[in-house]
Amino acid sequence: MTIQLLPLNDLAERHHGLTPALAESYLEAARVCLDWHHEPPQEFMLKNRASEQQVLVEWEPPDELCRGAWANKDDATRDGAYACALAATELSLGLLAVRRAETLTGADYYVAPIDRQTGDLENCLRLEVSGTSLDTYEVHRRLRTKVRQAKEGKSNLPALAIVVGFQVKLISIQSVEGTS
């Protein structure tokens, strides 16, 4: 059986919520994060409630300049996780980032099925992304935290929580239904 490739490249061509510059920046961050722990290519486990699949992750190792530009580990992890998360939702669930909306501390991305993209956000899902270089326990802990936060908040926005474990080669996805 052929392992599918995680579509990290040219995200902006398919995910219209990303500009080409931002997609390139996220990809750079992902290359740096992956390079901290592995050499390309690597197989990652992509898990959601319904299924598990191995996916192939290929990337171009970053040069010194790129590594230097992403010396801030937290920023690299956050942005690298965006690239992997968007590629994973595309591959696993057929969802693409259609919109971006600002929050006080960053931005939310909204995803929708490829064939159901409308001119508003009424049918979109909010994407809640987190990345970590820690162990599997931390990936699961963050996923639980994301899901709990989404449930505890007064959110009536259906969301997808996704955590990227760069070191443990695990991408875990869980859907969070709206509360009203």
Added chain:
Amino acid sequence: MSWTIHHSKSEEYASQAEAALKQGNAERAAKLYQSAAKEEETALTKLDTSKVRTLGITTVSAASLWFKAHNLRQAEHVAFQWLATDFLPDFAVDQLQTILQSIWNEKIYQQAGIEFMKGEVLVSVGGGEVVPGGAPLHLILRKVDEVRNFFYRTIEMLLNLPFRKHGSPSSEIQEQFRPWLLQAPFGSYQFAVRVQKPTQMSLFPEDTPEVEEVTRKFLKIVEDAAKENHEDLKSTVPSPEYRETFLKLSRNLAPTGKSFNRLEIKSATDMEARPIVFSPTSRQTINKTLREIKRPPEEKMQLEEEQVRGVLRALHLDQDWLEISFPGTDRENIRIYQTGDVIDDLVGPMVNHRVIVDVGLRPDGKRLFRDIQSEE
């Protein structure tokens, strides 16, 4: 033009603003956020109010963008304008209220001429005598003092200053990097700490990027100090003197289990960050690390080891001794000598509090200092 067109323009400007911020161009980022906010506000006017979810998301987005553009007045205006309607869904009302709280905090700081460094640390204590929302004053005062000392040490290390063995941080450091105690959300008992941005950052031109990360570094040091394996701490704090001091400062933070039995430190701004938890066993872990990194002096082998438990009554580091009293007993005060390695900001908060002092007992009865830790 439709909501879609204006929102798309807003997204484009906001993405460019984010890129400008990453390049360190805050001024350009603010201008781009302003353009993004204007487009988002225009997009709002094009929306059919029956599209509740889109309306909620766009309103929050517009208020956030004005906030990021540092236009607090306009951010407040958008929030109030839409909160006054019945159109918004619950999640948007909730988020706009949070934005308003941030706007008001920011306004107060601006009016007072205060600017903070990145990040905020949340410290919470629990168990023992601590009740939800309340704790013995002396305990909290000490923890606040210890956290402040930890911050000063972190700043000195980031500024590559020579290791300070005695006295307080220089007046320049104390004036330029003022830690603030902020109100924290209701919890077991919590307080938040932020460091004020130096009014004269130009005094530290070469160290500006590093020192701006003081809160992040503080959290990393605390996290590494709490670990059983101290390899990570070695890379976070390469200087052995600083490393040992940070370990001892961390040990002071950890509970003994008497007046409280849990202390948590975490980032208040990164809600996903794992809290660093200190329990009574953390002391044993840190003590083990301290024993591993510190080779005993040669004469120690010939001395009988003793542990003295009492109240640190007096401290005379210039004359090289400290004094322990034993309230409630007939035992006379004792002096412990050769305190040369004692660091002021480590022992300062312990004065008049119960301590455990490791000493070497000479055959003539003279006690020589080895180590000291809080017993509370």
